[in-house]
Amino acid sequence: MVERARGTDIACHLILIGGALLVCLPLYFAFVAGSHTVADVLAIPFPWLPGDQFFENARTAWEKGNLGRLFVNSLIVALGITIGKIAVSLLSAFAITYFRFRYRMLAFWLIFVSLMLPVEVRILPTYEAVANAALPLQWLLDVLDVGAWIGALTGHRVEITVEWNMIDTYGGLILPLIASATATFLFRQFFLTVPEELCEAARIDGASPLRFFWSVLLPLSTANMVALAIILFLYGWNQYLWPLLFTTESDMATAVIGLKNLIPRSDMEPAWNIAMNAALLVMLPPVIVVVVLQRWLVKGLVDSSK
Amino acid sequence: MPGSTDRSPLPLAGEVAERASARRVRAQGLHISSVAPHPPIALSRDGPLPLPRAGEGKATGLKRAHFRHSRLPLLLLLPQLLVLALFFFIPALRALAQAFLLADPFGNRMQFVWFDNFRALLASPEYQSSVWVTLWFTLAQNALTITVAGLLAFATDRVIRTRGLYRTVILLPYAVAPVIAGILWAFLFNPAVGPIAHALQALGIAWDPNRNGSDAFILVTLAATWKHICYDYIFLVAALLAVPPSLLEAAAVDGAGPTRRFFTVALPMIGPTVFFLLVMNFVYGFFETFAIIDAVTHGGPAGATMILVYKVYQDGFVHIDLGSSAAQSVLLMAFAIILTLLQFRYVERNVNYDV
Numbered sequence: 001m002v003e004r005a006r007g008t009d010i011a012c013h014l015i016l017i018g019g020a021l022l023v024c025l026p027l028y029f030a031f032v033a034g035s036h037t038v039a040d041v042l043a044i045p046f047p048w049l050p051g052d053q054f055f056e057n058a059r060t061a062w063e064k065g066n067l068g069r070l071f072v073n074s075l076i077v078a079l080g081i082t083i084g085k086i087a088v089s090l091l092s093a094f095a096i097t098y099f100r101f102r103y104r105m106l107a108f109w110l111i112f113v114s115l116m117l118p119v120e121v122r123i124l125p126t127y128e129a130v131a132n133a134a135l136p137l138q139w140l141l142d143v144l145d146v147g148a149w150i151g152a153l154t155g156h157r158v159e160i161t162v163e164w165n166m167i168d169t170y171g172g173l174i175l176p177l178i179a180s181a182t183a184t185f186l187f188r189q190f191f192l193t194v195p196e197e198l199c200e201a202a203r204i205d206g207a208s209p210l211r212f213f214w215s216v217l218l219p220l221s222t223a224n225m226v227a228l229a230i231i232l233f234l235y236g237w238n239q240y241l242w243p244l245l246f247t248t249e250s251d252m253a254t255a256v257i258g259l260k261n262l263i264p265r266s267d268m269e270p271a272w273n274i275a276m277n278a279a280l281l282v283m284l285p286p287v288i289v290v291v292v293l294q295r296w297l298v299k300g301l302v303d304s305s306k
Numbered sequence: 307m308p309g310s311t312d313r314s315p316l317p318l319a320g321e322v323a324e325r326a327s328a329r330r331v332r333a334q335g336l337h338i339s340s341v342a343p344h345p346p347i348a349l350s351r352d353g354p355l356p357l358p359r360a361g362e363g364k365a366t367g368l369k370r371a372h373f374r375h376s377r378l379p380l381l382l383l384l385p386q387l388l389v390l391a392l393f394f395f396i397p398a399l400r401a402l403a404q405a406f407l408l409a410d411p412f413g414n415r416m417q418f419v420w421f422d423n424f425r426a427l428l429a430s431p432e433y434q435s436s437v438w439v440t441l442w443f444t445l446a447q448n449a450l451t452i453t454v455a456g457l458l459a460f461a462t463d464r465v466i467r468t469r470g471l472y473r474t475v476i477l478l479p480y481a482v483a484p485v486i487a488g489i490l491w492a493f494l495f496n497p498a499v500g501p502i503a504h505a506l507q508a509l510g511i512a513w514d515p516n517r518n519g520s521d522a523f524i525l526v527t528l529a530a531t532w533k534h535i536c537y538d539y540i541f542l543v544a545a546l547l548a549v550p551p552s553l554l555e556a557a558a559v560d561g562a563g564p565t566r567r568f569f570t571v572a573l574p575m576i577g578p579t580v581f582f583l584l585v586m587n588f589v590y591g592f593f594e595t596f597a598i599i600d601a602v603t604h605g606g607p608a609g610a611t612m613i614l615v616y617k618v619y620q621d622g623f624v625h626i627d628l629g630s631s632a633a634q635s636v637l638l639m640a641f642a643i644i645l646t647l648l649q650f651r652y653v654e655r656n657v658n659y660d661v
Binding site for chain 1 (some may be wrong): 367368369370371372373374375376378379380382383385386387389390391392393394395396397398400401454457458460461462464465472473474475476477478479480481482483484485486487489490491493494496498499500501503534535536537540541544563564565596599600601612618619622623628631632635639646
């Protein structure tokens with residue numbers, strides 16, 4: 001700090017307090033609403049202080065929303081996206097930075113192009129891809145007219161239909177969200193900063209590529225992996241559009257979708273206290289992650305733009 | 307930095323040389339810090355990512371010490387390429403194909419119709435209004451987010467005590483799912499139960515986002531901004547921290563106050579970060595606010611909050627107008643690519659504040 005200016009400092013504190021209040025405002029009212037009975041929440045004027053029904057409401061919300069099951073789903077999906085994406089990206093980043101091979105540039109640009117299109121703009125075709133992941137195989141069969149060939153060979157008319165429906169499966173929830181190369185580029189960028197001497201030394205010592213990857217590159221990448229894992233976990237837990245489309249059975253929904261179903265609509269009992277309580281419950285795991293691992297989160301976000 | 311030598315009346319030759327080299331070092335440091343926060347970036351759902359820098363080497367990022375294998379790298383790439391092929395390339399190409407096809411209502415027959423879907427789309431008043439809504443929404447959200455985040459980051463940079471506490475609180479919305487952010491704000495402003503709506507009514511303001519389009523628009527913008535301030539804030543705080551203290555000190559010695567220093571020294575230094583954030587805010591507003599719209603207004607009332615991404619979903623899944631939905635997807639894809647390239651061009655012409 002260059003000089004002390006009391007006035008400015010106080011103004012800065014006021015700005016920050018204002019900002020903090022703005023952030024907390026909706027959270028506070030969610031807490032207030034979540035700790036009252038329905039009648040109290042609907043009362044005019046709105047109760048400005050928390051009531052004593054918080055745990056009672058939490059239990060109701062947990063049971064009514066089937067949140068136990070949905071939390072497990074969310075956890076599986078979030079961890080699946082986190083681990084899957086990091087594993088897939090590490091391998092492919094290793095391949096494009098540490099190997100000279102034919103088609104290297106082709107692979108590089110295929111991955112690179114996928115950075116340009118956000119998932120939301122290709123909702124519908126991706127839905128079709130998940131509804132039948134074997135679609136490309138089906139085309140191949142149709143184009144080659146395999147059925148007719150078999151028919152000609154065996155004398156029986158054969159219709160071949162392949163189907164691989166991933167709706168209401170964990171695979172359907174996880175795989176489409178892994179299909180972007182964001183993490184690949186993060187690791188690629190990091191691998192480029194790793195000193196050349198390490199690889200040279202490993203090669204002189206006769207280490208195989210996989211040995212080098214496992215014993216040198218992976219341990220070096222730990223910090224990046226942790227930072228990225230936090231971002232991906234939050235991303236996975238907070239998904240909305242995909243689970244909304246890809247799950248039809250209520251048992252396969254995620255916590256966020258379950259919460260959406262608890263929000264009172266015009267034809268329901270206006271149980272805002274339960275809904276707000278559930279909102280707090282569903283946001284609790286990511287909030288804990290952000291508060292406890294804040295330093296890593298900031299590092300991960302800022303690094304990802306380098 | 308003119309004036310830095312003026313102030314020392316009789317510099318010795320050695321001292322001058324020393325200072326000059328120090329300045330060079332600083333200049334290099336500056337160069338690095340002004341380049342580092344704004345590399346070429348690509349748009350993506352979960353954050354910005356770097357593109358390969360121009361002139362990085364002919365082999366585009368191949369390590370000097372590398373392996374020569376023909377099969378192993380392909381094997382390593384296989385999972386990534388497989389997932390991309392199934393859930394990225396094929397869907398994107400299908401959207402492209404569908405945009406030029408017209409299906410009959412039962413989906414039995416497809417007909418190739420050239421640009422008819424696009425022509426019908428661009429002529430439809432709903433689509434035109436959706437374009438305007440999206441534009442105003444992203445602009446309002448962008449301006450609000452960057453202003454508030456800038457103010458908070460500036461204040462955080464000056465405050466020493468309790469800085470960590472403020473930062474933790476301001477970061478909280480990053481953990482909150484967009485749809486939950488939407489639900490929280492929809493509750494606050496719900497005309498029947500919401501405390502803020504009650505307060506507004508008590509003040510005599512007729513507030514009803516379910517009927518009044520501009521009320522709904524304001525509500526959606528507020529929720530989207532609330533959710534996104536933390537993102538800009540993280541980057542701005544980091545960028546302000548990277549501004550070399552020597553520059554600020556020099557400005558202070560020249561008599562510039564904190565506000566003046568911010569606008570004349572810090573702001574130009576963090577300019578590239580600000581630009582990066584403006585683009586990221588557009589990306590957020592265009593593509594990631596779907597959940598907020600779905601939770602708060604469903605695009606209503608009367609299309610007042612029908613942003614383009616929500617319209618793709620509505621036309622595709624609710625009205626089952628596949629051709630139109632695909633045509634909209636294609637236009638959005640084109641827009642996303644343009645945003646990326648714009649960013650790329652800007653970064654190539656890198657603004658450099660070497661002293």
